[in-house]
Amino acid sequence: MKKRLFTPGPTPVPENVMLRMAAPIIHHRNPEFMEILTRVHEDLKYLFRTTQPVVVLSCSGTGGMEATISSLFKKGDKVITVNAGKFGERWGELVRIFTGNCVEEKVAWGSAIQPERLAELLKEHPDAKGVCLTHSETSTGTAADIQTLSALIREHSDALVVVDGITAVGAHEFHFDDWGVDICITGSQKGLMMPPGLALIAVSERAQDIIKGQSMTQYYLSLKHALKAHAGDDTPFTPAVSLVIGLDEALQMIKAEGIENIWKRHESLANACREGCNALGMKLFSNSPSFAVTPVWLPEGVKWSAFNKALKNSNGITVAAGQDDYKDKIFRISHLGFYDELDMLTVIGGIERALKEINFPFEIGAGVSAVQKAFLGN
Amino acid sequence: MKKRLFTPGPTPVPENVMLRMAAPIIHHRNPEFMEILTRVHEDLKYLFRTTQPVVVLSCSGTGGMEATISSLFKKGDKVITVNAGKFGERWGELVRIFTGNCVEEKVAWGSAIQPERLAELLKEHPDAKGVCLTHSETSTGTAADIQTLSALIREHSDALVVVDGITAVGAHEFHFDDWGVDICITGSQKGLMMPPGLALIAVSERAQDIIKGQSMTQYYLSLKHALKAHAGDDTPFTPAVSLVIGLDEALQMIKAEGIENIWKRHESLANACREGCNALGMKLFSNSPSFAVTPVWLPEGVKWSAFNKALKNSNGITVAAGQDDYKDKIFRISHLGFYDELDMLTVIGGIERALKEINFPFEIGAGVSAVQKAFLGN
Numbered sequence: 001m002k003k004r005l006f007t008p009g010p011t012p013v014p015e016n017v018m019l020r021m022a023a024p025i026i027h028h029r030n031p032e033f034m035e036i037l038t039r040v041h042e043d044l045k046y047l048f049r050t051t052q053p054v055v056v057l058s059c060s061g062t063g064g065m066e067a068t069i070s071s072l073f074k075k076g077d078k079v080i081t082v083n084a085g086k087f088g089e090r091w092g093e094l095v096r097i098f099t100g101n102c103v104e105e106k107v108a109w110g111s112a113i114q115p116e117r118l119a120e121l122l123k124e125h126p127d128a129k130g131v132c133l134t135h136s137e138t139s140t141g142t143a144a145d146i147q148t149l150s151a152l153i154r155e156h157s158d159a160l161v162v163v164d165g166i167t168a169v170g171a172h173e174f175h176f177d178d179w180g181v182d183i184c185i186t187g188s189q190k191g192l193m194m195p196p197g198l199a200l201i202a203v204s205e206r207a208q209d210i211i212k213g214q215s216m217t218q219y220y221l222s223l224k225h226a227l228k229a230h231a232g233d234d235t236p237f238t239p240a241v242s243l244v245i246g247l248d249e250a251l252q253m254i255k256a257e258g259i260e261n262i263w264k265r266h267e268s269l270a271n272a273c274r275e276g277c278n279a280l281g282m283k284l285f286s287n288s289p290s291f292a293v294t295p296v297w298l299p300e301g302v303k304w305s306a307f308n309k310a311l312k313n314s315n316g317i318t319v320a321a322g323q324d325d326y327k328d329k330i331f332r333i334s335h336l337g338f339y340d341e342l343d344m345l346t347v348i349g350g351i352e353r354a355l356k357e358i359n360f361p362f363e364i365g366a367g368v369s370a371v372q373k374a375f376l377g378n
Numbered sequence: 379m380k381k382r383l384f385t386p387g388p389t390p391v392p393e394n395v396m397l398r399m400a401a402p403i404i405h406h407r408n409p410e411f412m413e414i415l416t417r418v419h420e421d422l423k424y425l426f427r428t429t430q431p432v433v434v435l436s437c438s439g440t441g442g443m444e445a446t447i448s449s450l451f452k453k454g455d456k457v458i459t460v461n462a463g464k465f466g467e468r469w470g471e472l473v474r475i476f477t478g479n480c481v482e483e484k485v486a487w488g489s490a491i492q493p494e495r496l497a498e499l500l501k502e503h504p505d506a507k508g509v510c511l512t513h514s515e516t517s518t519g520t521a522a523d524i525q526t527l528s529a530l531i532r533e534h535s536d537a538l539v540v541v542d543g544i545t546a547v548g549a550h551e552f553h554f555d556d557w558g559v560d561i562c563i564t565g566s567q568k569g570l571m572m573p574p575g576l577a578l579i580a581v582s583e584r585a586q587d588i589i590k591g592q593s594m595t596q597y598y599l600s601l602k603h604a605l606k607a608h609a610g611d612d613t614p615f616t617p618a619v620s621l622v623i624g625l626d627e628a629l630q631m632i633k634a635e636g637i638e639n640i641w642k643r644h645e646s647l648a649n650a651c652r653e654g655c656n657a658l659g660m661k662l663f664s665n666s667p668s669f670a671v672t673p674v675w676l677p678e679g680v681k682w683s684a685f686n687k688a689l690k691n692s693n694g695i696t697v698a699a700g701q702d703d704y705k706d707k708i709f710r711i712s713h714l715g716f717y718d719e720l721d722m723l724t725v726i727g728g729i730e731r732a733l734k735e736i737n738f739p740f741e742i743g744a745g746v747s748a749v750q751k752a753f754l755g756n
Contacts, residue, residue: 003402010403010619021620022400025391025573027383027696058575059437062615063598094597189616195403197436197575197618219472220441221599237440238567240575240618241388242399318405 001316006347008138008167008293008320009061010189010196011337013246014253017193021246028241036248038233043251047169047192047259048184048202050176055226056247057199058240061166061187062090063221064199068162068183069094069132071211071223076101077129080121080159082113086139086323087164091132098217103128109326110295112137112144112288115152122156130160135168135184139323141295141332142286143172147179154180160207166190169200170254171266171292171336182207188243191262191292193250193338197243203227266291269335269344272374276348277333279370280355280362285330292336295322297329302360304328310354317350341375379694384725386516386545386671386698387439388567388574389715391624392631395571399624406619414626416611421629425547425570425637426562426580428554433604434625435577436618439544439565440468441599442577446540446561447472447510449589449601454479455507458499458537460491464517464701465542469510476595481506487704488673490515490522490666493530500534508538513546513562517701519673519710520664521550525557532558538585544568547578548632549644549670549714560585566621569640569670571628571716575621581605644669647713647722650752654726655711657748658733658740663708670714673700675707680738682706688732695728719753 005012026033037056044054057064069091073079077099081091084107095102103125107113113133122128131153136143146168150161160182165174169184170191176184182204189196203211203223211223219225225236254262270291274284277296285295298304304321308331311317322330333347348367355362383390404411415434422432435442447469451457455477459469462485473480481503485491491511500506509531514521524546528539538560543552547562548569554562560582567574581589581601589601597603603614632640648669652662655674663673676682682699686709689695700708711725726745733740 003404005403005405007405009616010405013403013620018400018402021573022396024381024396025383025388025567026381027385027388028574030696059441059598060616060618063437066596066598097594097597187616189403189619195399195618195620196406196616197621216475218444218596219475220437220444238387238438238565238574240438240573240621241567242391242573243575243618243621318408321407 003316004318004346006317006319006334008190008332008334008336009187011193011334013195014193014338017246017249020249021242025241028235028239033241034233036245037235040244040248040251041230041233043255044200047251047254048176049174049178050202052176052202052204053227053230054200054202055223055230056235056239056244057201057221057226058197059199059221060196061185061199064185064187064201065090065164066094067218067221067223068185068201069098070218070221071214072160072162072183072207073099073129074214075099078103078125078127079130079132080105080125080128081132082107082134084112084134084140084142085109085137087137087166088134091164095132109140110142110286112142113149115145115148118149118152119156122153126157128157128159130162132162132164134164135174136172136290136292138167138293140286141290141293142288143168143290146174146181150179150181167290167292167336170262173263176202188247191337192247193253194243194246197240198247266335268375269339269341270294272341272344272371273333273335273348275374276344276367276371280352280367293332293334295330295332298331299360302358304331306358307354310357311350314357315350315353317347345371381694382696382724384695384697384712386568386710386712386714387565389571389712391573392571392716395624395627398627399620403619406613406617411619412611414623415613418622418626418629419608419611421633422578425629425632426554427552427556428580430554430580430582431605431608432578432580433601433608434613434617434622435579435599435604436575437577437599438574439563439577442563442565442579443468443542444472445596445599445601446563446579447476448596448599449592450538450540450561450585451477451507452592453477456481456503456505457508457510458483458503458506459510460485460512462490462512462518462520463487463515465515465544466512469542473510487518488520488664490520491527493523493526496527496530497534500531500537504535506535506537508540510540510542512542513552514550514668514670516545516671518664519668519671520666521546521668524552524559528557528559545668545670545714548640549668551641554580566625569715570625571631572621572624575618576625644713646753647717647719648672650719650722650749651711651713651726653752654722654745654749658730658745671710671712673708673710676709677738680736682709684736685732688735689728692735693728693731695725723749
């Protein structure tokens with residue numbers, strides 16, 4: 001059976017990227033690799049819309065979050081974190097470990113923090129050294145308005161603007177420089193269409209200055225080390241060579257398509273996916289939907305285990321389950337990275353087939369024709 | 379031109395491992411991947427000769443060293459480190475960052491620490507919480523006698539025995555359980571014949587108990603998190619999926635060959651390599667040679683840049699340069715991982731060709747016939 005992955009990381013890896021990584025390995029001090037890394041550094045600036053360095057760490061996105069918190073802040077520094085889901089919660093866990101002074105703002109799952117509330121927090125905590133946000137919260141499929149939030153922080157505070165862009169970069173419009181963001185992180189297995197294993201981190205001038213002045217508290221996950229090596233288009237430690245080479249291939253694809261077109265494609269795929277779900281009578285979970293992943297309430301009477309089994313075993317389709325309190329209550333369809341319009345037809349078509357198999361009543365074809373209409377008009 | 383890599387990490391990756399990693403990506407919560415990870419966990423025990431957990435971290439070997447120091451020790455803990463080269467030096471750097479109390483023993487490059495000296499150190503520092511050793515020091519191609527050193531530590535002290543086995547595991551005989559080692563680390567791009575990106579860490583019961591009792595100072599690089607996930611054959615964060623799948627393939631090859639046979643192969647390749655160098659009138663650098671990498675003094679009058687250019691550009695062969703004080707003075711030939719007897723003939727043959735190109739006088743064929751004799755007898 002053909003297998004099709006609709007999960008928000010890992011996301012499908014294009015064949016040319018896989019084949020490029022399958023070429024015989026080269027040494028990381030070899031000029032051929034240095035040339036690739038130099039090009040990757042340059043192309044990552046294009047992706048993040050920045051003239052500042054974007055460093056490559058060989059670790060997952062969480063490793064990138066840890067490197068950020070431990071490199072940027074010191075014991076006692078007050079940091080505001082927004083917890084609107086599993087990954088916003090992670091900011092808080094990291095801040096508590098590394099500074100011990102976390103102001104955590106909880107937001108209901110499926111909603112994003114509102115600018116007015118952030119303004120209040122900034123007023124209450126004028127001594128905050130940083131604000132940690134999540135652009136696209138993967139656990140809830142919810143997008144925050146980073147442009148507005150960042151502007152607000154820059155206007156009212158000296159706090160650094162720290163953005164988890166792990167499932168947003170490449171899916172949502174984002175301008176690192178123009179929006180005044182200080183740190184933005186993504187992971188290779190997301191919008192970059194790669195296997196997991198790399199974290200990519202853009203660092204503003206202001207953040208670089210602070211990092212330079214910090215005493216070293218980490219070694220492998222140190223942005224200080226990473227920035228120093230980056231200045232010579234190098235990495236401080238042996239990088240995941242094959243992944244960096246695959247990233248080079250993926251970035252060429254991104255440049256060829258054009259970042260604005262990629263943002264538009266994700267918005268359009270997300271919209272069609274929502275239309276398809278609506279047409280099948282399934283309720284959407286988020287009131288501020290991400291363009292990377294669409295979370296959907298399981299219809300009343302539909303059990304996750306039976307639905308997932310029908311999707312996976314009979315149709316070869318993998319979607320993501322709900323997390324934490326929403327396990328068995330929602331499921332999540334990803335359209336982040338290497339997806340096109342026909343893929344949305346496939347996933348909604350597969351959902352129809354699974355719903356039929358478990359005898360859920362709906363009008364067969366309603367979902368897929370809503371998808372077609374979303375793309376092609378009535 | 380055919381390219382041949384003789385560097386001690388990355389080491390050559392077998393085609394079947396590369397092709398396995400090029401298969402369509404799967405999700406890390408997928409039962410298919412969980413099955414692979416469970417098998418990898420089991421097979422790593424075979425590799426390390428242990429019944430204890432061997433955790434998989436998605437980072438380089440240095441990340442594994444950092445996770446070890448930060449998870450095992452707390453601020454103020456006295457730790458003895460042996461610095462007999464670049465990687466032993468790294469133990470000291472990490473201990474200074476994380477505990478601030480490092481007793482660093484410097485040993486001349488090319489030599490290994492002697493048991494008598496370690497016994498003195500243990501006597502002088504009965505309060506040491508750990509001793510950090512390097513089994514095969516890559517920068518100097520020198521092996522330490524871990525069996526004897528570990529026994530000595532266990533006999534005279536409660537200090538934990540921490541071993542950097544990064545270029546030793548799979549090359550040198552090693553018995554984690556029988557030798558009483560508490561931590562041993564290796565990296566994927568070494569004896570495991572994989573691209574870089576994974577650190578593998580065996581953890582003794584005694585070390586597990588200590589780690590469980592520590593308050594968390596790290597998050598991504600936390601052995602506490604890693605051990606907890608390992609108990610359920612899981613990883614705490616998204617692992618480098620394709621690398622774990624490649625590792626599964628590599629471990630099948632290791633099991634098929636048999637670990638004792640692999641140790642013997644490395645010893646035999648290292649011996650033939652040394653014989654070949656001797657026959658060309660080149661002096662060996664180490665007085666306690668590693669079976670993973672052979673460092674050789676550049677003959678008088680031979681410049682590294684010219685020699686390396688002839689090796690690489692005319693013969694497609696990459697060896698490793700000397701590091702730090704020995705840059706331009708020595709070079710290093712790796713035979714760690716996916717190498718056979720004919721490969722030793724190739725590298726010594728290539729060195730002969732390069733020496734001829736730069737007009738260094740030697741008896742043509744002396745090196746390669748010494749290699750043949752080493753394997754086949756006179």
